[in-house]
Amino acid sequence: MITQTQNAFPRLFLAAGLALAGTIASFGATVSPAHAGTNAYSATLAAGLEAPAKKVVNGVLWKCEGDSCVGAVDGARPVNTCRQVVKTFGAVSKFATPKGDLGAEDLQRCNAAA
Structure with a gap:
């Protein structure tokens, strides 16, 4: 059991990091001034x-x-x-x-x- 829990954390952090990066990128695109x-x-x-x-x-x-x-x-x-x-x-x-x-x-x- 401990092995499965330890392997799940890196995937969880990767998914959370990607979600955060996507959110920041989309927010930046919506609030940046137009050309x-x-x-x-x-x-x-x-x-x-x-x-x-x-x-x-x-x-x-x-x-x-x-x-x-x-x-x-x-x-x-x-x-x-x-x-x-x-x-x-x-x-x-x-x-x-x-x-x-x-x-x-x-x-x-x-x-x-x-």
């Missing part, structure tokens, strides 16, 4: 800015430097946000959303706001 680009729009301006700029577009702060602009998703349709960015900063050659880039037709509609 910065996951819930943001980005725009590439057709003509870069001379100086960095920060302006509020659709209630969201957009930061631009050179030909790159970034702003959080604001809840509006991406093409509508793109139009507001064009009105504020100028024509864009690319507008990216968390789900992908705007297509050529949407990008053309977006730049029509200039």
Whole structure:
């Protein structure tokens, strides 16, 4: 009997250790901050800015430097946000959303706001 009890302890501790490690790993994944680009729009301006700029577009702060602009998703349709960015900063050659880039037709509609 003593032999069986002594052999059970290492397995018990191994199982408990693995369970604890899994719990810690899953907790860490749920409380870690999301990557910065996951819930943001980005725009590439057709003509870069001379100086960095920060302006509020659709209630969201957009930061631009050179030909790159970034702003959080604001809840509006991406093409509508793109139009507001064009009105504020100028024509864009690319507008990216968390789900992908705007297509050529949407990008053309977006730049029509200039």
